[in-house]
Amino acid sequence: MAKIPRRAAAAGALLLALALVLTACGTPAGSRGAADYRLSAGTPRPKGEISGFSWALYAEPPVLDYLYAFDYPQNTVLANVCESLMRWTPGLTTEPGLARKASNPDPKTWVYDLRAGVKFHGGGELTADDAVYSLRRHLDPKLGSYWNEDFANVASIDKTGPLQVTVRLKRPDALFPQAMANSAGTVASSRSIKAQGRKFGTADGGLDCTGPFELGRWNRGQSLRLDRFDGYWGRRAKAGHVTFTFLPDSSARTNALLTGEVDGTFGVPPESLARLRSSDSGTLSFGEGLTTVNLNVASLKGTLKDVRVRRALLLALDREGFARAAMRGSATPTSAPAPRAAWRGIPRGITDRAYRQLPTVKRDLETARKLIRQAGAEGKKLTVATSPIGPDVSLLALAVQDAGTRIGLNVELKTIAPDAFTALFSDAKAREGLDLFPYTYYLSITDPLGIYTNFRTGQFENYAHFSDPEYDRVEARASATYDPVKRGRITAQLQKLALDKAICLPVAEYPNAVFQSRRITGAPTTVSYLYYPWAADVGARG
């Protein structure tokens, strides 16, 4: 399962602006916060086919090999070209994909029965060999798959029939079958991967997959075209082709949308929301995202050692103000690091109970000051990372400084260059001397556990080296539970533990925003577009 430090954001000044932008978060409509947007389940169905449409991306996908597809631009494209064993739906649930059936004869075994007669773009037919070869690539350390963590519990991947693949796990892993719906479960033609070698998925090579669109002309630095694949096994795409245009500059993107030169985009920049909303060039819609912005604890050795200081900071932080300022009202302040939409697969009652247990979002400076006094932390120094990488990062750092100052902490901001900011997510050295850093994070599966596993002892993204035997025990129980209802209950316990210990300071959820020109409609509004062949649903509006 995938969670991600927003590499996009970290990618640099040009990209920044957009970075924030791309995110999203969704709270069910009508819940807390004075957000000026409403979430919709989808956009109106198209009335018919269209010869083609164009779509803006904030960056060129560097490569389209699914092993490295772990960021918005590449996944937005790849979701339409390559398919996985399972499929994420616009409603953020999971259904069969290239596997017509997934079965689980025992907790450590997953058997995938593939669809018969599925054609690759190159003309070959899908077999178990392709699936085994595609999945095993994640296990090869030389290839450095971005999805290797999802395979951490995999013992073996084997062909057990002409159209059957069996995965054996070292221990039960509830997140593994869910990851088979994102890029971790992608199947490409093994023959083409072998034939193309290092060129697989690059502009020089190509892709041989099974999706509703196949890779067309890749005009490096400018655009990439997908053409409808006539041999597709599923529902035929409504558009003959899609042209993706790479527009790193957010105002360049907005201009292109306003003039109708580009038909649509996901992740509209906050600064452009007002212009696009009032424009008659198209329609802006919002849907559930799985993105939250949090403050990550970088070290439990300094001032944040005492849980009372962490709680006090959370109480003192003006989360409502941040949500208004950073996303122009298109965000919701939150008390949980996992977005509410991630609980989709779990019965409503359990989710509601879990959320009732959360501390309030309301600012309470008095209690916060009391906690700081009790902890004897008055005047102590707190170092927070900030970066000119984008307004969400710098605004959040300022909000922490404001909160800390009001409750008697001495908050120091440490400015980190945009290019060095990503290193915070993977390099312990880069985090030295820091107590907190802003952290935007999205889930690639619909499960809150995807975030809470991070705080297990020894996990890579457990940056503060938090370690608590009870937390680890509950986490292990949740991870080993396949039944969503039971897992939901345990995850609720885990969420409460995480919040009681204030291991991570949740700030806001971002919705997903999609813009479509007057010509087209049909794109999903949720963040499902990262792994769902969304472009096949887009057609003519009138």
Added chain:
Amino acid sequence: MLRFLLRRLTELVLTLLAASFLVYGSVFLAPGKPETFLLGGRGANPEALAAIRAQYHLDEPFAVQYAKWLGSALTGDFGQSVQYRSDVLGLVGARLPGTLVLIAMAATLVIVVGLVLGWVGAVRGGALDSAVLVGTSVAVATPSFVAAIVLLAVFSVQLGWFPTLGSGAGPLDMLYHLTLPSIALALPFVGVLARVTRAAMLEQLGREHVAVARSRGIPERTVIRRHVLRNALGTVVTQGGLTLSGLVICTILVESAFGLGGLGEFLARSVTVKDYPVVQAVSLLVVGLFVLVNLVIDLVHPWLDPRVALGTRSAA
């Protein structure tokens, strides 16, 4: 002449060598590691990390890495881009034409419009000169990215005369697509060149030889052309060379505002993710361009003004 060229070419090679070393060193010393990017910022087991480091020679000392890069570069192999996982030459080659055409169009605008404005201001004087002064002050003070925003808002979004993005397909379409970007790029430089031209011509106009020429009854047009312009050109050409170098740098901002996907934008992104091979190749290209432009100026100079010896560049 031949010896001069030989000397300058040796200088060019040495400059490129020094630049490559400096760029390589600075990327090496900058914070962050390319393997972080290669692993997608995600948790990597030590085995994967070691494999990646070995694959890209990241585990070797700086001197060895640089020597390896230099060795391959000399054979024309500029390596593989870390982020795109493909050949650097192909990646650079795909983005080069758009950027070169953009620079060429902007340079043409700068030279033609800058010279004409400077000339008119200096020769005509009066209200026209004041207008040139005000206009060029505004132009000089308008950075390309601001000009880009204004031009886009007016001519693309409002009036719909020009496209807002892309560099077009085919020569004519390319000229059309690059019109606004080249104006935005050229604007501040037009201002600078016009002012330099004006000042240089005014200086010449006040010189004794001009007064003498006029007193001899030589027609004013000939005086301006033979005595004023010719002598002023030295300064103007030198300034023009500097301008061209500046244009190269400014393409970064203009390319991103107009979504052109050119080399400047490519360089900026490559720096942020520490894509060594790309940064090296693009930097060397830019440095090479600088040096070549300077070489051309030095060659043109004595031809414009025979009093200047080859390679000295002092304006008479």
